[in-house]
Amino acid sequence: MASSQSFSKSTALAYTGLVLTPLFWAGNAVVARGTVQDIPPLSMSFWRWIIALAILLPFGLPGILRHRQVIRQHLGSMVALATFSVAAFNSLLYYAAITTTATNIALINATIPIFVALLAWLMLGDRTRPIQALGIGLAVLGILVVIARGQLSVLTGLQAQPGDLIMVAAVFSWGLFSVLLRRQAVPLPALTFLTTQILLGTLIIFPFYLMDLFFFAGGFELSRDTALPLLYFAIFPGILAYGFWNHGVHTIGPGGAAIFMYLTPVYASVLAGLFLGESLGLFHIVGGGLILVGLLLATRVKRPAFRKADD
Structure with a gap:
């Protein structure tokens, strides 16, 4: 009976955490968009990780010392992984926040599984079924609709918002990390x-x-208006989202956990409307719908879990 109760608590925690994780990721985009004029993107990224490191180091340092030989043996791989995830992904996301909306950031960010599947096919030779290829194609089309803001002339005239293209680069970077x-x-x-x-x-x-x-x-002026966003970045989309995500994947599997990623643009659109005054356009609905259908098709086959270490 005790074992059953423990399992139920673990499962309840997993589902609660997986509902909160995309909320924290959405908040990452919304808070970044709202504060990027006060805190430069690289300052935002650097101090986010300094704070997270200060919180984690007392708990993680014993493991680093205990496993230092393994770290030394895999140092090249770990530097590459850290470059594409911790260093590049969020730095690019914060640069994207200068010139695009939080809603666009969240919609493009939601396509991470698509980029992982595509890069796994290109780099690892993963077999892609026709239904998955169709899903990838639809999701890419959805990204183009969002970037073009529903106007073909934006693409043909190379008038896309720089932030949208930077966010595509960020998602590509995370895909490389995952593969x-x-x-x-x-x-x-x-x-x-x-x-x-x-x-x-x-x-x-x-x-x-x-x-x-x-x-x-x-630099930037340290005040309540700049310190609180940095604390949010470090604690919620950083440490807590990572822990919740990994517990969820371990408890219900990567396929089940991946479904919750689809909540990120939903949360972001609501939060951006409430706090930033952003409104949804028809191109958001069309592009978001294509991305959602594409994700559902492309992730029908379970894939190995990938760590969400730095969103």
Whole structure:
């Protein structure tokens, strides 16, 4: 009976966490869009990870020391993984927030499984069934509708918002991370892996942050209006979303967990409407519908789980 109750609590926690995780990811886009004029993107990315590292290090450092030989043996792989996930993904997402909406960021971000499937086919030779290929095609078409804002002339005239294209690059970067994670799996416990990735990713961002600080965007004024967003980035879409996501995948499987990713643009559109005054256009509905159908088709076959370490 105790075992059954424990299982029920674990399952309830998994579903609760999977409902909250896309809410935290959506909040990442909305808060970034709302504060990117006050905090430069690279500052946003760097200090987010500094705060997350300060929180995690007391718990993760013993594992790093215990598994330092494994880390040393796989250092090249871990640097590559940290570059595409911790360093590149969120830095690009925050740059995208300068010139595109939180709703667009969330819609494009929701296509991560599509990019993972596409890159796994190209780089790992994963077999793609016709129904999955159709799903990938529909999702890509949905992305183009969102980027073009429903106007073909935007694409033909190369007038797309830079932020939309930067967000595509961010999702592509996360896809590379996910595929490399499968090809170059590192045998580390989850907390040790996450702490090491954040440590390496922060070190990779650091020189770019310094260049941006001294020669380009400059710094920002530390206040309640800038400190709270940074704390949110570090705790909610960073640490908590990662823990909830991995528990959900472990408990109900990657296929079941992936369904909850579809909530991200829904949450984002509501939050962006409430806090940023963004409104949904017809192109959001058409593009979002194509992306949703594409995701449902492309993820019908279960795939190996991939870590969501830094959104």
